Amino acid sequence: MKRFFSSAFSRGLLWQLIGTLAGAGLVTGIRALMGLSVTDTFFFTEPAWVLGGLVGAVSYLFGSGVTADWVKWARGMDTPEHPEEHFSGWEKYINVSLDHKVIGIQYTIVALLLISIGGLFALIFRTELAASELQFLTTDMKLFGQNGPQLYNTLMSLHGMIMIVSILLGIAGIMNYVVPLLLGAQDMAFPRLNAFSFWIAVPAAVLLLMSLVLGGFDTGWTGYPPLSARAPVGMQMFFMGVFVAGWSSILGALNVIATVLRMRAKGMTAWRLPIFVWASVATSIIALTATQLIGLSFQLVMFQRLFGMGFFDPAKGGNPVLFQHLFWFYSHPAVYVFILPGLGVISELLPVFVRKPLFGYRWIAMSSLGIALVGFVVWAHHMFTSGMNEYLRVPFMYSTLLVAVPTGVKFFSWVATIWKGKISTPTPMLFVLGGIVVFLMGGLSGPPNATVSTDLHLHDTYFIVGHFHDTIFGGFVFPFFAAIYYWFPKATGRRMNETLGKLHFWLMTPSFFVLTFGMMYIGLLGMRRRIVDYDPALGFDTTHLILTIAGYLIATSVLVFFYNFFNSIKNGEKADGNVWNSRSPEWQVPSPMPTHNYDQAFEVVGEPYDYGLEGSKYIEFSTSAKSKH
Amino acid sequence: MSHTQDKTSALGQGVLIFVYLAALTVLEYFVAVTFNAVSILVVVAVVKAALVMYYYMHIYKLNSSDGDDHNSYQYKTGTNRIGLWLFLLSDSFVFAGLMVMRANLLGLTRPHLNQLLGLAVTSVLLISSFFMNRGETAMAYGDKKAFMNNTLITFVLGLGFLIGVVFVEWPLAAHEGLTASFGNPASGPMGGVFYMMTGMHAFHVLTGLIFLLIVWNNARKGVYTAEKHWGVEAAAVYWHFVDLVWIFFYPALYLIGKAV
Numbered sequence: 001m002k003r004f005f006s007s008a009f010s011r012g013l014l015w016q017l018i019g020t021l022a023g024a025g026l027v028t029g030i031r032a033l034m035g036l037s038v039t040d041t042f043f044f045t046e047p048a049w050v051l052g053g054l055v056g057a058v059s060y061l062f063g064s065g066v067t068a069d070w071v072k073w074a075r076g077m078d079t080p081e082h083p084e085e086h087f088s089g090w091e092k093y094i095n096v097s098l099d100h101k102v103i104g105i106q107y108t109i110v111a112l113l114l115i116s117i118g119g120l121f122a123l124i125f126r127t128e129l130a131a132s133e134l135q136f137l138t139t140d141m142k143l144f145g146q147n148g149p150q151l152y153n154t155l156m157s158l159h160g161m162i163m164i165v166s167i168l169l170g171i172a173g174i175m176n177y178v179v180p181l182l183l184g185a186q187d188m189a190f191p192r193l194n195a196f197s198f199w200i201a202v203p204a205a206v207l208l209l210m211s212l213v214l215g216g217f218d219t220g221w222t223g224y225p226p227l228s229a230r231a232p233v234g235m236q237m238f239f240m241g242v243f244v245a246g247w248s249s250i251l252g253a254l255n256v257i258a259t260v261l262r263m264r265a266k267g268m269t270a271w272r273l274p275i276f277v278w279a280s281v282a283t284s285i286i287a288l289t290a291t292q293l294i295g296l297s298f299q300l301v302m303f304q305r306l307f308g309m310g311f312f313d314p315a316k317g318g319n320p321v322l323f324q325h326l327f328w329f330y331s332h333p334a335v336y337v338f339i340l341p342g343l344g345v346i347s348e349l350l351p352v353f354v355r356k357p358l359f360g361y362r363w364i365a366m367s368s369l370g371i372a373l374v375g376f377v378v379w380a381h382h383m384f385t386s387g388m389n390e391y392l393r394v395p396f397m398y399s400t401l402l403v404a405v406p407t408g409v410k411f412f413s414w415v416a417t418i419w420k421g422k423i424s425t426p427t428p429m430l431f432v433l434g435g436i437v438v439f440l441m442g443g444l445s446g447p448p449n450a451t452v453s454t455d456l457h458l459h460d461t462y463f464i465v466g467h468f469h470d471t472i473f474g475g476f477v478f479p480f481f482a483a484i485y486y487w488f489p490k491a492t493g494r495r496m497n498e499t500l501g502k503l504h505f506w507l508m509t510p511s512f513f514v515l516t517f518g519m520m521y522i523g524l525l526g527m528r529r530r531i532v533d534y535d536p537a538l539g540f541d542t543t544h545l546i547l548t549i550a551g552y553l554i555a556t557s558v559l560v561f562f563y564n565f566f567n568s569i570k571n572g573e574k575a576d577g578n579v580w581n582s583r584s585p586e587w588q589v590p591s592p593m594p595t596h597n598y599d600q601a602f603e604v605v606g607e608p609y610d611y612g613l614e615g616s617k618y619i620e621f622s623t624s625a626k627s628k629h
Numbered sequence: 630m631s632h633t634q635d636k637t638s639a640l641g642q643g644v645l646i647f648v649y650l651a652a653l654t655v656l657e658y659f660v661a662v663t664f665n666a667v668s669i670l671v672v673v674a675v676v677k678a679a680l681v682m683y684y685y686m687h688i689y690k691l692n693s694s695d696g697d698d699h700n701s702y703q704y705k706t707g708t709n710r711i712g713l714w715l716f717l718l719s720d721s722f723v724f725a726g727l728m729v730m731r732a733n734l735l736g737l738t739r740p741h742l743n744q745l746l747g748l749a750v751t752s753v754l755l756i757s758s759f760f761m762n763r764g765e766t767a768m769a770y771g772d773k774k775a776f777m778n779n780t781l782i783t784f785v786l787g788l789g790f791l792i793g794v795v796f797v798e799w800p801l802a803a804h805e806g807l808t809a810s811f812g813n814p815a816s817g818p819m820g821g822v823f824y825m826m827t828g829m830h831a832f833h834v835l836t837g838l839i840f841l842l843i844v845w846n847n848a849r850k851g852v853y854t855a856e857k858h859w860g861v862e863a864a865a866v867y868w869h870f871v872d873l874v875w876i877f878f879y880p881a882l883y884l885i886g887k888a889v
Contacts, residue, residue: 074843075847258712262707296727300825303821317734322734
């Protein structure tokens with residue numbers, strides 16, 4: 001316990017607390033000197049909370065010690081290239097480590113934690129929605145300065161953003177763990193920046209959760225002004241949390257691109273890169289650049305609230321629709337950030353379990369880049385009903401429909417890869433197949449939203465909610481679980497329990513179909529999204545009850561997963577060899593792998609996915625003794 | 630720095646590029662005051678940006694081959710260079726977003742600002758870029774003393790720019806009625822846009838100044854040599870990037886459109 005409280009994680013939190021109080025206290029002091037009000041509903045005034053939040057996040061980083069080496073560099077001191085690991089066992093994961101495998105696991109654990117929190121929020125409001133009228137989130141209740149419906153709005157909004165952050169951390173976890181292994185690198189290109197990218201996400205999560213207790217906010221995760229310009233202080237904490245989490249995403253993406261450009265094994269040319277690496281690069285291109293725009297749009301609203309700069313206030317000559325353009329320029333491509341690594345996992349794992357070459361390797365590689373690039377020019381399809389210039393509607397409709405082409409390429413490739421394969425279905429493969437089917441449902445329910453005429457009807461209904469849960473589950477959640485089941489033996493030297501894994505899958509998948517199809521069904525009939533209550537005369541009560549039950553079943557299946565995950569770390573069946581009979585380099589050496597990965601460098605001598613072809617070879621380990629790289 | 634070039638010609642190239650940039654700046658100023666042609670201003674800004682990126686920021690170095698030894702200083706510097714440029718690419722999206730905001734909210738109008746002051750701070754920043762280039766070139770040939778002197782001049786000029794914008798231009802503009810729009814309908818969104826764009830740029834100038842101080846201090850301690858001075862190169866490229874942003878922001882705020 002003592003070792004927990006003295007870890008980088010706990011020190012950071014303590015420093016964040018001190019920093020927040022110091023920042024808020026400073027502003028309060030200045031305000032007192034200027035004769036302005038010094039307290040408000042939530043003790044400090046809004047400007048005090050904003051500076052406090054910022055100083056707190058920065059203090060976390062210095063307190064956790066992740067910036068220590070940079071400070072030394074700035075003072076002209078040298079630090080060892082590969083510092084020794086001070087910690088072992090579980091302590092490694094709550095202290096600063098530069099090993100990409102440790103950081104990957106740290107990302108994954110925090111992502112799972114946030115998924116649980118976001119899921120818990122969903123269960124709370126899903127329970128309220130089980131029947132019409134207000135059940136327990138009533139107007140009489142009061143929590144964190146919010147009444148029931150206001151709390152509903154906060155939980156619903158935070159469910160969105162916490163899930164988004166958890167997805168960003170989840171993909172960062174897989175990319176961090178897997179990409180250097182696939183490339184044959186010792187580590188990421190910038191190990192300290194890599195650690196920084198992870199540790200900055202922790203104060204970001206704290207800021208996001210602070211918004212819940214500081215009056216919440218009722219805008220949904222999109223934070224549109226003018227509503228966000230007058231929501232409670234929680235809005236500012238939300239904005240700042242997203243801003244800080246954005247830096248985690250940007251810097252992580254920078255690292256992935258630099259790693260792929262510079263750290264590849266000998267002979268690993270562009271057309272011999274593992275397909276997951278292609279997907280990681282595509283996703284990182286978006287995350288590196290577009291993320292700045294959500295940060296900017298939120299920052300502008302923050303300043304509008306703090307300084308009265310009326311960027312989005314029509315009364316002061318501002319333009320609220322401008323916010324939506326800046327916001328969606330990131331937030332639409334962001335969904336491709338979420339799904340591209342997942343689709344990469346599907347393409348990476350599929351040939352292993354059907355024992356056949358991946359069909360159309362180059363097409364798949366290019367389709368990832370294609371989705372990423374087309375993704376930059378589709379954002380305004382979220383704004384068909386916003387009152388933007390009408391001539392923008394049709395071009396954005398067509399650019400959006402164009403996304404179906406590279407996505408279709410992936411589906412053709414997957415189907416053709418499975419065709420006449422020797423299919424085996426251990427748990428990772430089940431999740432891969434589940435991901436394909438679920439993502440297909442998400443894909444097919446997409447074009448009606450992209451087409452202006454139908455979107456005008458579907459906009460803001462549960463149809464949209466059903467659609468994007470299908471895409472995100474198919475593109476992220478299923479592949480994420482597949483990746484965890486698949487690479488778990490690599491990380492721990494043990495397997496996760498197959499029976500429990502299958503139970504997880506067979507419990508989650510049907511429940512999930514019931515949930516999203518039910519959502520689409522009532523959405524088509526006119527159920528609005530983001531509302532705490534609905535008219536009993538609409539006749540949705542039964543469907544909502546079924547949706548709620550399905551939601552609880554999904555939560556149960558995830559509990560099964562958690563039990564399996566933590567139990568298998570200690571008690572799982574030993575598996576230190578090539579569990580899945582894969583050709584990929586990381587499986588050719590014993591698990592778990594040492595700090596700097598491969599003892600011997602390898603050279604790429606053939607195609608990566610030629611499963612089942614006689615005499616084909618992907619890599620060859622050099623026979624020389626431990627090479628430098 | 631390509632070593633086929635000797636030090637004198639490298640410094641001479643810096644002077645020549647500075648003359649081009651200065652001439653283009655004067656040209657854009659006169660284009661703006663005599664006949665307000667947006668297209669010419671855009672072309673001039675793009676040419677200036679290309680000159681800075683090629684000759685001062687040495688973007689071509691991204692393409693240099695760094696050998697096969699992934700652990701050599703040269704190879705790592707190449708990797709660092711890619712990292713820095715990726716960061717600048719990311720950062721430029723912030724500034725691009727601000728330009729979009731400016732175009733959307735102000736269109737072909739601009740705030741009423743002191744033209745001479747604008748030209749003055751722009752010149753100061755441009756001259757600082759020139760000295761930064763001299764400093765980096767000096768370090769590439771191992772001349773620590775010249776590097777420190779030139780960096781100090783860069784720092785002083787940069788500080789002058791920062792003071793000129795934040796402590797002279799801002800109060801002047803506010804005096805002219807350009808407020809951050811605390812309920813001033815007359816200036817509309819002008820104030821917000823002006824303070825946001827100059828403020829975001831000033832923040833980057835401030836970080837650049839801190840960066841310069843750090844490398845100056847490390848040079849004093851003898852950390853850098855002709856072969857190993859990635860810190861100097863990074864600080865210089867970042868400083869030129871700050872100048873690069875101003876190449877677009879200056880016409881956007883001072884020259885394009887009609888002052889209202």
